[in-house]
Amino acid sequence: MEYGESTYDTHGPSGSHGGYGGYGTGAYDGHRGYGPGDSRRHRLPAALRAPFEGRSWREFAYLLLNLPIGVLLFTYAVTMVALGAGLLVTFLGIPVLAAALAGCRGLGAMERARARALLGLEVADPEPLRVRKGGLMGWMGAVLKSGTSWRHLLYAVLHFPWAVFSFVVALNVWAYGWALLTYPLWFWLFPVYGGQGGLQLYGDEQHSIYLDNPFEITVTALVGLLFTLATPWIVRALTMVDRLLVHGLLGPSRLASRVVELESDRGVVVDTAAADLRRIERDLHDGAQARLVSLAMDLGLAKEKLREDPQVAARMVDEAHGEVKTALQELRDLARGIHPAVLTDRGLDAALSSVASRCTVPVRVDVDLASRPAPAIEGIAYFTVSELLQNVSKHSGARSASVDVWRSEDRLMLQVVDDGVGGASASGGSGLAGLAERLDAVDGILVVDSPAGGPTRVTAELPWRG
Structure with a gap:
């Protein structure tokens, strides 16, 4: 998480308001970005200056x-x-x-x-x-x-x-x-x-x-x-x-602009998928695979010791049993990182509650959805909240946080708020910037409001596509 300055005004499911104004030297324009702002103050009104x-x-x-x-x-x-x-x-x-x-x-x-x-x-x-x-x-x-x-x-x-x-x-x-x-x-x-x-x-x-x-x-x-x-x-x-x-x-036609946007989004999706595959391969190689290789070697030694010293062999088998449990837990964590079973079986409410329970600070979860969005959108929403809560645990210094999920017409809205030190920024090179790119690949939006001193409010908007 990098630190900068931004302001944002949004309405949560309960109608809460945040501050909303400029971002650096620009002002937020509609849903898509920031336009140039003018911080200069004039003594004459605009009608007389024009x-x-x-x-x-x-x-x-x-x-x-x-x-x-x-x-x-x-x-x-x-x-x-x-x-x-x-x-x-x-x-x-x-x-x-x-x-x-x-x-x-x-x-x-x-x-x-x-x-x-x-x-x-x-x-x-x-x-x-x-x-x-x-x-x-x-x-x-x-x-x-x-x-x-x-x-x-x-x-x-x-x-x-x-x-x-x-x-x-x-x-x-x-x-x-x-x-x-x-x-x-x-x-x-x-x-x-x-x-x-x-x-x-x-x-x-x-x-x-x-x-x-x-x-x-x-x-x-x-x-x-x-x-x-x-x-x-x-x-x-x-x-x-x-x-x-x-x-x-x-200018370019809407169709041509949309084609260019989709080509860019496709590149982001391909890069994201490749990065996820590399992460899975690295986690398997450095985690469960290495542990299983060590387990095989320990069981081989225990087999050789079985006739010579049964007590030592039994102790080695007991240690190997503990390694098996650790390897199984790593595989479960890896599977949960790919796609959690609780999300498929019970939806966002249960899945996000499970993520919140693993956060280092108390997290209130409020999911107000009468139905479920498309599975792909549901998965992106889950991993978006997971990454935001991970940032809360690692960087925010917060004492509490909240997660709100609701539907607004044909959009799925997510909002993660914490009372930490603030200063989060979605500028290039940060983790939030990568998250914004992933959301943009599916016509989503990520807006960060994190003034210095906090609180931090991150709002994500995704298409429903139910």
């Missing part, structure tokens, strides 16, 4: 670039696709369409880079082309069959009308806001150079209204201030649509 923050200006610049880039993307996509479709009657149509889709993929990479630089949006590159056959024909076939290529083309077409709309709205709102806010500084241009009292608010053949007295100038500036303060939030709302377009059409 017009001057770099983020607001970068987002505004993104919307201004939307129009020229949208025109470029739309023109290229429509021209190349129309040309390729028109040439489909000849052999040239297929290469032109492939080139159009390949160009859209390249422009999509540019858009991901623009979103990363100006919006801070990290979007992974989509899956690469899978060219099964070499040569130009194989490449063209891969481009035309790739759903990613067609999603990039769809982005180029759909982005254009949105780019026009967002450009016009952002530019007008921003320009009008700053123009009205600074009106007291430049209203004098109208009487000097325009021949009128100020900015004309209304005018027809009989009447004209100009913003030319101090009250009207002040009200105009206040209206401009409201526009200026609201503009960054309007711009931010507009860029949310761009974020959705870039993330949904230019």
Whole structure:
């Protein structure tokens, strides 16, 4: 168990609450991880800071670039696709369409880079082309069959009308806001150079209204201030649509992301299985096997001594009998480590109670399950609690601990709490990090709340799959 700092807020089966906040310099985001936090304290509220923050200006610049880039993307996509479709009657149509889709993929990479630089949006590159056959024909076939290529083309077409709309709205709102806010500084241009009292608010053949007295100038500036303060939030709302377009059409598909995740999880499962086999082989070799070899040698010596000195032989057989009992206990422990029979026969409640009885501190076990989850999930839950209680015994310095197990919709929830010294961390290289990887391999989650001084609360979440 390594030591660090973390906070977590969770609801146990009895509705208990823990603290919940940041982890290091990040804040917990939903169920999956920690996002960047901002520990700086500002004197001005966010509404007053927004017009001057770099983020607001970068987002505004993104919307201004939307129009020229949208025109470029739309023109290229429509021209190349129309040309390729028109040439489909000849052999040239297929290469032109492939080139159009390949160009859209390249422009999509540019858009991901623009979103990363100006919006801070990290979007992974989509899956690469899978060219099964070499040569130009194989490449063209891969481009035309790739759903990613067609999603990039769809982005180029759909982005254009949105780019026009967002450009016009952002530019007008921003320009009008700053123009009205600074009106007291430049209203004098109208009487000097325009021949009128100020900015004309209304005018027809009989009447004209100009913003030319101090009250009207002040009200105009206040209206401009409201526009200026609201503009960054309007711009931010507009860029949310761009974020959705870039993330949904230019990033990897959900299926591809899921395949990558499953491939990673499969590697974790294979590595875990290999490590378990090595552990079993090591335990057998160093434990029961070595003891049985020694037992065989002792029985051989006892056989030789049987006629010469029956009393010594009897004593050696008695010692061998004790070794047999020890070897049997080691084999039982090894079998329990592979998969305990009590878990199969009686479920998590009895199995976890058995684990708790072997802990070095008193442990309260509360299992609130109306039915049993899938056997594989049940086994993972058992070994998760076993490892956590082992950490409590070895590292926590606790006086007591508790284990709570309950079901929340289609998830199996586990929570192990101890009143030890705290400081546990699921950072890389620790035992908890390996446990988190095992849970992640079955779409599970491990969250550690262990402030310095304790208490430590470790919550695990597993799919039910009953």
